[in-house]
Amino acid sequence: MTITSLTGVIPPVCTPLTPDREVDVPSLLRLVDHLVAGGVHGLFVLGSTSEAAYLTDEQRRLVVGSVAAHVGGQLPVLAGAIDMTTARVLGHVAAVSAAGADAVVVTAPFYARTHPAEIARHYRAVAGASPVPVVAYDIPVAVHTKLPADVVLELAADGVLAALKDSSGDLAAFRQVVTGARTHQGITGFSVLTGSELIVDAALAVGADGTVPGLGNVDPHGYARLDRLCRAGEWDEARAEQERLCALFGMVTVGDPARMGAGSSAIGAFKAALHLRGVIDCPATAQPQVPLSQGEVERVGKYLAAAGLL
Amino acid sequence: MTITSLTGVIPPVCTPLTPDREVDVPSLLRLVDHLVAGGVHGLFVLGSTSEAAYLTDEQRRLVVGSVAAHVGGQLPVLAGAIDMTTARVLGHVAAVSAAGADAVVVTAPFYARTHPAEIARHYRAVAGASPVPVVAYDIPVAVHTKLPADVVLELAADGVLAALKDSSGDLAAFRQVVTGARTHQGITGFSVLTGSELIVDAALAVGADGTVPGLGNVDPHGYARLDRLCRAGEWDEARAEQERLCALFGMVTVGDPARMGAGSSAIGAFKAALHLRGVIDCPATAQPQVPLSQGEVERVGKYLAAAGLL
Amino acid sequence: MTITSLTGVIPPVCTPLTPDREVDVPSLLRLVDHLVAGGVHGLFVLGSTSEAAYLTDEQRRLVVGSVAAHVGGQLPVLAGAIDMTTARVLGHVAAVSAAGADAVVVTAPFYARTHPAEIARHYRAVAGASPVPVVAYDIPVAVHTKLPADVVLELAADGVLAALKDSSGDLAAFRQVVTGARTHQGITGFSVLTGSELIVDAALAVGADGTVPGLGNVDPHGYARLDRLCRAGEWDEARAEQERLCALFGMVTVGDPARMGAGSSAIGAFKAALHLRGVIDCPATAQPQVPLSQGEVERVGKYLAAAGLL
Amino acid sequence: MTITSLTGVIPPVCTPLTPDREVDVPSLLRLVDHLVAGGVHGLFVLGSTSEAAYLTDEQRRLVVGSVAAHVGGQLPVLAGAIDMTTARVLGHVAAVSAAGADAVVVTAPFYARTHPAEIARHYRAVAGASPVPVVAYDIPVAVHTKLPADVVLELAADGVLAALKDSSGDLAAFRQVVTGARTHQGITGFSVLTGSELIVDAALAVGADGTVPGLGNVDPHGYARLDRLCRAGEWDEARAEQERLCALFGMVTVGDPARMGAGSSAIGAFKAALHLRGVIDCPATAQPQVPLSQGEVERVGKYLAAAGLL
Numbered sequence A, B, C, D: 001m002t003i004t005s006l007t008g009v010i011p012p013v014c015t016p017l018t019p020d021r022e023v024d025v026p027s028l029l030r031l032v033d034h035l036v037a038g039g040v041h042g043l044f045v046l047g048s049t050s051e052a053a054y055l056t057d058e059q060r061r062l063v064v065g066s067v068a069a070h071v072g073g074q075l076p077v078l079a080g081a082i083d084m085t086t087a088r089v090l091g092h093v094a095a096v097s098a099a100g101a102d103a104v105v106v107t108a109p110f111y112a113r114t115h116p117a118e119i120a121r122h123y124r125a126v127a128g129a130s131p132v133p134v135v136a137y138d139i140p141v142a143v144h145t146k147l148p149a150d151v152v153l154e155l156a157a158d159g160v161l162a163a164l165k166d167s168s169g170d171l172a173a174f175r176q177v178v179t180g181a182r183t184h185q186g187i188t189g190f191s192v193l194t195g196s197e198l199i200v201d202a203a204l205a206v207g208a209d210g211t212v213p214g215l216g217n218v219d220p221h222g223y224a225r226l227d228r229l230c231r232a233g234e235w236d237e238a239r240a241e242q243e244r245l246c247a248l249f250g251m252v253t254v255g256d257p258a259r260m261g262a263g264s265s266a267i268g269a270f271k272a273a274l275h276l277r278g279v280i281d282c283p284a285t286a287q288p289q290v291p292l293s294q295g296e297v298e299r300v301g302k303y304l305a306a307a308g309l310l
Helices: A025-038 A057-071 A086-098 A116-129 A149-157 A171-183 A200-206 A220-231 A235-253 A262-276 A294-306 B025-037 B057-071 B086-098 B116-129 B149-157 B171-183 B200-206 B220-231 B235-253 B262-276 B294-306 C025-038 C057-071 C086-098 C116-129 C149-157 C171-183 C200-206 C220-231 C235-253 C262-276 C294-306 D025-038 D057-071 D086-098 D116-129 D149-157 D171-183 D200-206 D220-231 D235-253 D262-276 D294-306
Strands: A043-045 A077-080 A103-107 A134-138 A163-166 A191-194 B043-045 B077-080 B103-107 B134-138 B163-166 B191-194 C043-045 C077-080 C103-107 C134-138 C163-166 C191-194 D043-045 D077-080 D103-107 D134-138 D163-166 D191-194
Touching: A025 A057, A025 A220, A043 A057, A057 A077, A057 A086, A077 A086, A086 A103, A086 A116, A103 A116, A116 A134, A116 A149, A134 A149, A149 A171, A163 A171, A171 A191, A171 A200, A171 C235, A200 A220, A200 A235, A200 C200, A200 C235, A220 A235, A235 A262, A235 A294, A235 C171, A235 C200, A262 A294, B025 B057, B025 B220, B043 B057, B057 B077, B057 B086, B077 B086, B086 B103, B086 B116, B103 B116, B116 B134, B116 B149, B134 B149, B149 B171, B163 B171, B171 B191, B171 B200, B171 D235, B200 B220, B200 B235, B200 D200, B200 D235, B220 B235, B235 B262, B235 B294, B235 D171, B235 D200, B262 B294, C025 C057, C025 C220, C043 C057, C057 C077, C057 C086, C077 C086, C086 C103, C086 C116, C103 C116, C116 C134, C116 C149, C134 C149, C149 C171, C163 C171, C171 C191, C171 C200, C200 C220, C200 C235, C220 C235, C235 C262, C235 C294, C262 C294, D025 D057, D025 D220, D043 D057, D057 D077, D057 D086, D077 D086, D086 D103, D086 D116, D103 D116, D116 D134, D116 D149, D134 D149, D149 D171, D163 D171, D171 D191, D171 D200, D200 D220, D200 D235, D220 D235, D235 D262, D235 D294, D262 D294
Parallel strands: A043 A077, A077 A103, A103 A134, A134 A163, A163 A191, B043 B077, B077 B103, B103 B134, B134 B163, B163 B191, C043 C077, C077 C103, C103 C134, C134 C163, C163 C191, D043 D077, D077 D103, D103 D134, D134 D163, D163 D191
Antiparallel strands: none
């Protein structure tokens, strides 16, 4: 893989589990086939939507190895190396690249308090020891720090970072990186990807290279179509498709907030949808997430039906 | 170890590193001897001050194993099992208890979004599989969630938690757990420990069982003396001793905030102080923390001198 | 004014001050003329960029009265009624509508802790007593609450709110209101305006009715041109114009962060630019903001020159 | 009043309202008599617990004027001058000092973004124009900024501030000001007051001069007793009294969080308690707060009964 291949739709792949919470490899590979058939351009395993934060190191290796072997180089496989600080991240980088990942996706330090200078040191140290390109993962809701645009651009110019995956929801800051990557001296081939699945049309319009939509697990055809429409400049049709996907995304709110957090509800809904669509065998989510109730799963089904997916 | 033994001064033990950032076991054991000689009542390895977030799994095991073997049951060894969610924490629980930890210290889920119901599920699952008692670790600055007092008390009443280590800085909420632990039906032998090293006298006055002071690495005798004075009801002398320690704590601000984060400054200062006092061989901190400059280290020395420790 | 007129470019009008911090009415009216000549479609006085939080009640009345009399109904004048809670806001509503405002712009309660149910009560009470339409002002950076999309849509459906001015920077949530306003039963004539001056093209593409750009003070022609290009579907030209304006916006960072806050820097830069362009007599900002240094003002001049405005 | 008189119990006085939300002066004066009979040492009107954020300027003046005239110099009357920035605060300072306030209580700027340098400028400008001493009000939950201890001490040393009222809940930072005020060159007669009604014993033990307990409206005798016990060094009895008051404080949680915010619940409970105790005529709270239900009021009554106050 060259870093210039990071364009198009690269969904964060859900990690199907068995009822006793082991990785369900057959379901995982069916999900990969479903995504490839949907027209996606790459796969991002071990992201937040993949429940990377919940998987053991062995489970993580199993996921990367299974997916990489299954796709056999057909399309790039990015793998999260999600951990608190440099040395721990480097352990994951070694493991997932040995298991076949084409690039690693790395956040700012978390749990530990951090600072822009330390974030830069972190990425420099990771990239210095990584056998594959490093993608910065900006996800303030998880790490409680926003990657500063100037730090990202400086690291891009120095060849430390190959791409940015931005899940901050802040399109103005995203645009700053997009235009900076185009105009900043010394940056070539840097990809800027958005994780904001509800404003993909807007992100592509401002110049994003690609998108990493969690909802793409449920409807990969929709996101592939949206990507094509945007690239063709068919903005009105793109907006209509995006709005259809926004309505479908409403499924993430089915979980009762008195009984569970927003993560349990969202991941639970995606997995319930994949189960209802016949892609995976079991909708279980990892501990300590709270499972959806029967009624909540039925509401997921209604979202699918309304979007013409059932 | 029985859970009732969690009283007194239980410092979070710094993890000395070699210049190439491996665990420096001889220095670690000298630090343990220094703490025991200082009169502490227990040891907490792999806490935040121990740079647990920065250590690899192998380094963590080495720390626990070395310390547990060295103290040989003389005093209780608590070990952090710091990770994002249940399955990952359970891996650490198994490792550190096998290596000799007498209890494990576990935070709420982090990185993943969470919810009080999920926090309770998390602790129940961890305790259900842990061979040693579980201590809840409330550290909002790291995990970005505050453990609700009612959740802690409910888990204490159900025998899930053996103790609380509270690093929230919120003494009113701490007091709610302290008095709840005394009055709540079904709670016996639950220990409430404060990590707020600047208000130990106040925490013991409201009923805390013990204290977990990061600064106790630098001046264990001071914290042991403070603990004795409080237990003897010598509140004026206790306040004077606490104020001396507060002045010494000023060392955590030596690092230039334009150049590094507050964590780099604080951990860097503790390690510089241990190095200046001759306890450890090298003041290196883990990546990606920024090292103190020579001038900043000299300022640490002045704090030591002012406190009569050099 | 009817509520359907809230489209196009409606800049938040800066409030020029004299060196002793009184409202400089002649400069204010020259600024209004500059904006009208630039092609704007409405004026928003007493917004955050207008330093409403810094002006006394008398100064506020003077601003609204002067501007409303000057434009004489040529274009709509919206006025902020910025205060902590209902009764205080109603005092401002009475004052600014008596002074000639065509609509009032009202935030969620602040300083006081709040709740979605209380936000809804607040807007219902304000609208119930206001002689002019009420525009909701979503500005989390100031009030530390995000207006929930469902609350906004419910209030729109009930005729409580005439429009939303969204300065949250969250385009996905903004889109939820835009599409909700189109599809929600019972909503007619509700305007959705963005305050995000760096993503106006994107906001209009997702369906915004208009924009409220602080930078529009400095370059109203630019924003009017951007608005026209977007409405004409000339998206590539729109993007180029927006990027030119983004570069110009860089002026808000001229202030030294060791010496002043981001607000002092941004408002100071806008006023310095207006002074350099000859629109206002004095660049003073209100107390306790820190003034820009001579060197910082010179950097503002370079931004103007680079954008062809000097 | 001299600034040295700011010691002891200085409750933030609730503002009783009529059913149509006007200030109920007879009830207010009965409340003042109730507090004075309870043994308090000063009165703080127009604080957060007084619903200052909800009162119009006229209502504020009426409150200060009525209370100051009623107590006639018997004990000091502090008045909040709560507003966003300098010029607006100065308007309140003039009004409340003209109405008889002996000191004004002023927060950091809010709504507007701020910075330590701007906070210092703010207090210097306010104090420069205030005819009465200025008390800094540290209430991060309302203004979303914490007053830095070094800024407070610098302003105290320069004679800008006469006292600090700390409602941050952060006892370690509070202690830093307490000890700094004692040891910092040039500071004399500076009072440090805590607003943390659940840890009054601890705050006095670390050296606070006094306390500003919202719950003191409901049980002034309790807080006066607690103050006496602490000053007499009867720490065990003090702790028992504080714990009784903590249990009583539980009333602030009676409101259903699905239906109202924490402020509505807390202020609603205090006023319901004062109504149940026969001190005020009507428990109404200001708009847009949500009223307690009948059942919630009954639960307030149970807290009173359990504390022996009914």
